[in-house]
Amino acid sequence: MKNDLVNPRLAREWQTMTAMVRIFCRDQHHPDEGLCAECQQFLDYAGVRLERCRFGVEKPTCAKCPVHCYQRERREQVRAMMRYAGPRMLWEHPVMSLRHWLDGFRKAPEI
Numbered sequence: 175m176k177n178d179l180v181n182p183r184l185a186r187e188w189q190t191m192t193a194m195v196r197i198f199c200r201d202q203h204h205p206d207e208g209l210c211a212e213c214q215q216f217l218d219y220a221g222v223r224l225e226r227c228r229f230g231v232e233k234p235t236c237a238k239c240p241v242h243c244y245q246r247e248r249r250e251q252v253r254a255m256m257r258y259a260g261p262r263m264l265w266e267h268p269v270m271s272l273r274h275w276l277d278g279f280r281k282a283p284e285i
């Protein structure tokens with residue numbers, strides 16, 4: 175299954191993920207511009223996971239997902255990024271943060 179990231183719900187997920195990775199990379203890796211290679215690779219991986227998410231537009235936030243489709247190493251990577259970037263998102267992207275927080279109340283559909 176390939177999800178359409180133009181869908182508002184999935185587009186929002188994508189924007190949030192991209193914003194968090196940018197904050198993390200900017201502060202931790204100080205690339206000259208854009209993302210460093212490692213973070214770009216991570217974002218590419220996250221994009222594929224999102225496109226293939228089995229829940230489609232019904233998806234919960236990944237943090238509350240009962241499945242967790244990320245590889246173990248990637249999961250640890252995303253946790254570290256979220257831990258750092260999550261609180262900073264409130265200041266840098268308050269509306270996006272609020273929406274993501276509200277999306278966190280979605281329950282995953284039965285599998």
Ligand code: SF4
Pocket residue numbers: 223224227228229233234235236239240241242243244
């Ligand atoms: S972790 Fe869960 S919600 Fe996130 S992309 Fe994977 S299956 Fe979908």
Ligand SMILES: [Zn+2]
Pocket residue numbers: 198199200203209210211212213214
């Ligand atoms: Zn980086």
